[in-house]
Amino acid sequence: MVCFRLSPVPGSGLVLLCLVLGAVSSYALELNLMNAENATCLYAKWQMNFTIRYETASKNYKTVTISDFVNATYNGSFCGDGQNGPRIEVQFGSGFSWTVNFTKQVSTYSIENISFSYDTRDSTTFPDAKAKGVFPVHESVALKIPLDDIFRCSSILTLEKSDVGQHYWDVHVQAFVQNDTVSTKEFLCDKDKTSTTVVPIVPTTLPSPTTTPTPKEKPEVGSYSVKNGSNTCLLARMGLQLNLTQDKVTSIINIIPNTTNSTGSCHPQTALLRLNSHNIKYLDFVFAVKNENRFYLKEVNVSMYLVNGSVFSFANNNLSYWDAPLGSSYMCNKEQTVSVSEAFQINTFDLWVQPFSVIQGNYSTAEECSADSDLNFLIPVAVGVALGFLIIVVFISYMIGRRKSRTGYQSV
Structure with a gap:
């Protein structure tokens, strides 16, 4: 029997007790594989994505990123036997x-x-590919781990071969679980062994311990999009400023659009915009549909490199920002703050986003945030007050002028 949180699929005769696929949570996979005696034999939890560079029929090269595992199946995973070791498929x-x-x-x-x-x-994934067929890539790892330990690697691990990049992070795995109990003793990868202290990425810190960040210039506004095949399914335009607090020291990081890549995926009920750069492994904005007629920002996940090589990671899947009707976009020109946690906030500037129902790659009519609506309301009020004051001044001037005129023509 195979049990999935998302959808049941036929297995290989063994029990996959809890294959949890976080398609809306940075696509984390978690596997608790059980043997015929109903005992855990292998535990794994990890995140991954793949980049593939291929040649087109027009002799150009394109690169695609594969990060959507929402409909994954796991046929062939098993605990191992006397002839073969454990395997995850x-x-x-x-x-x-x-x-x-x-x-x-x-x-x-x-x-x-x-x-x-x-x-x-x-x-759909490889439009206009010159070579058609199945292409395998094999990588020897031969990483040895003490038998009673669980392997852990929070840092990103990259394997590159034949125009294919494999990226793994937040890895926890124990292939030979003893006595049905996953070990709490960790064997760290080399990158994590040298990454124990959390240090902010950018040296824009306060000179004294305080949670108030040093003022920083407004970030540049960038335009991002996600395609579903050849059609654009998500649009976003915004300036992003990240606020990270560690040990009462706050760092402010402006996202630079020219050095930031965007990927993602679109589904009927969820949509993902993922940003990454040289120091940001991923910054995920996950949108969801509620009540079948509105969308909102439900989740933000972040993982970024700190200056000493360690990684700051956090996720919050219980947010409620940027609410608008389906078929429209959401706009907020004024600065907004998305509070992901006490230690991590995102300030947005000149925001315009549409994660669903994009037609011909264009934004639909926008629903404005309350801050912009208040501003739009105040402008005509201010103009009306100014005009009223001007009318009063003109009237008073007229009356004074008329009085002087009448005084000048009085008979002697």
Whole structure:
């Protein structure tokens, strides 16, 4: 029996107790694999994405990012036997598959190799691909871990080969679970071993311990979009300023659009805009539909590199910002603050976003935020008051002038 949070799929005869696919939570995967005795034999939790560079029929090159695992299946995952070690298999999208194999030694176990394959016959993902077919990529890892430890790596791990980049982070895995109990003793990857102190990315910090950030210039406004095949399904335009507080020291980071990449995905009930740059692994804005007729910003996930190589990560999937009717866009020109946590906030400037129902790549009529609406209301009021004052001044001047005129013509 196979149990999924999203949808049931046929398994391989073993029990996948809880394959949780966080399609709206940075696409984290969590697997608790159980054997025939109903005991946990393998535990894994990780996040990943893939970048694929391919040649088009017009002899140009395109790069696609694969990060949507919402309809993944897991056929072939098993605990291992006397002949073969444990294995995790994931199938997703149109023709994508991913496999990791483990082996066991006397006192250690190894992440032996990782295989990934993709099918360029999927014209939606690989439009105008010159070469059509299934292309496999195999990577030897041979990473040894003490048998009773769980491997952990919060830092990003990258494998690159044959125009394919594989990216993994927030990894927790124990391939040979003992006595049905996942270990609490961690074996860290090399990157995490040297990343123990949290230090802000940008040296824009306060000279004294305080939570009030140093004022910083308004961020540049960038335009971002997400495509579903050849059609644009999400539009966003905004200036972004990140506020990170660690140990009572606040850092302010302006997002630079020219050095920021955007990817994402669109679904009937959810939409994702993911931004990344050299120091930001991902900044996710997850939108959702509520009451079948409105959308809102439901979730923000962030993971970014700190100056010493460690990683700050946080997620909040219980937000409620940028609410507007489906079929329209949301606009707020004034500065807004999205409070993700006490330690992390996002200030937005000149915001305009539409995550659903985009028609021909254009924004629909915007619903303005209350701050802009108040401003729009005050402007005509101020103009009316000014005109009224001007009329009063003119009237008084007229009356004074008329009185002087009448005085000048009095008979002697």
